[in-house]
Amino acid sequence: MVIFENVRKVYDDGTVAVNNLNLEIKEGEFVVLIGPSGCGKTTTLKMVNRLEECTAGKIYVDGNDITTVDPVKLRRGIGYVIQQIALMPHLSVAENIGIVPRLHKWEKNKIDKRVDELLEMAGLNPAQYKYRLPDQLSGGQQQRIGVLRALAVEPRVVLMDEPFGALDPISRDRLQNELLELQKKLKKTIIFVTHDIDEALKLADRIVIMRQGRVEQIDTPSELKNNPVNDFVKAFIGEERLAKISPEAPIDIIIEEPGLKVLPDTKASLVLNHLEDIGPESAQVVDRNGKWLGMAIVPDIKKVAKLGGYIKEAVRLERKLYIEEATLRDAAEMLADRDLPVPILDENNIFLGVVTHNGIARLTISRLQRKIS
């Protein structure tokens, strides 16, 4: 779907941004470009929609050499999420998402419907958000709108330049999950740029590791982890990840009771008092049948408590692992992202307990001791 053939980019000032890139991306494939700052990721994307022209080599999109296609027409067929988000500040959310459909001369009704559909898909209530200006959105919401804008006319190829760049780990994790869900349904050809190896490993069908304009390795996430071609790639993926403290062990050995488990219709202020007494930063919300309804963390609980609400209004759903498929590594990764307990559920969303840093530490220590003895 997108083919790079000996592509090279030298900027006017002599900077070699991309050097001899060869890459063939199949239709429906999710390819992630990753590498240190300045290695040429953004430049590579911009060459695909001709915001920058290649100095040498050829790029084909959908079988056509892009230099033979009118750039405006080419760009209208390719979704683009720019690194700086860049929502139009003078346009409402709906108008921002509608930019490309309007360029395609869609009818007003059709645009309207599409905007609602996209907002709903991203978990934003259309009636509430449609008529806001970008300034009236949180950073994470802005990034979502940036992504929706690129998907509006269902382009077959989508370029995403660090779309989840400046986000806290939790929102980031959630948006990544949303994108994966979306990709399962839409099957776009996506070229995605990131700095973050965890993001790359999570999302990619194939990862392209770049350094100073050159490709170091192109492989699937598991191949990269198991067979890094050189020390740079090894270092980049992270030594600790490769060290394999414990092979993909299931997590049930370290599940423990949560610090606080509450029913959904407990007053938030009550929970807050309790938490302040015992110390942990979070509570697991579980109903009478043992079904997990989410976890609540202190800042959220405080907000709800101030409004006199119930704990069920403060829950977050994105942080969780299912016992059948989760491994120690998954749990450790989640804990490394954020030091909060990870709730463990079974396939019916029944709450089994949590995994914490302490649990992992205890496990490691026990293994060390065993090795010594």
Next chain:
Amino acid sequence: MNSDPTFMELLYKFVAKNYDRILFLTWQHIYISLIALGITIIICVPLGIYLTKNEKLTPYAIGLANIFETIPSLALLAFLIFPLGIGNKNAICALVLYAALPVLQNTYTGIKSVPPSLVQAARGMGMTEMQILFKVQLPLARPVLIAGMRVATVWIIGTATLAAAIGGGGLGKLIFSGLASIRYEVVFAGALPATVLALFADQGLKMVQEYYSPKNRAMRLARKAEKLEKINREEMEENCQENMVSG
């Protein structure tokens, strides 16, 4: 009791006798100012846009406008007598030169202040250069652009009073003839409408500026959202009622 009439009485008498002339001169004043402003905008806005794409020329163009702006307005009118003679044509030309700087400069800086990432995003989505100009750059530069026009308008209306000095029309005629005959009520009958005109024009443009401010835009959008919600709610209630009827 045969005291001299007061200033107010004189003014009243003069206005009562000459109101059609004052109206005519006011209209002429507006006419001269509008033409001058129109020509200024037609020349300077496109020129300002052109300069953003040809940076090398910018210092020259802005420098030149700066020179015209620095020449005392009466002197500028006098200079233009050589090429253009006397009358309204000369006056309008002088007003245009005089008002060029704020419009030119604000167009240039307004467009320059649009973040490059927005332009790039627009281009990346497939807008043509014209669409980028009209849908992104100009709307975002609008506050600065209108601010420049406000300054230019006030200057033009004020300076247009001098047109009479070189044989042009407008309210300056009353001011100058009043000064020559030492009849202050006549001076006043010209100065007051000129002042009011300038104030109104300034306020009017300020209102345009405010209409487009993000705050007001947000408010208009909020109202739209409310309306939508109301419609939704009504629809829902209707559905409920239907359900109840059928149930």
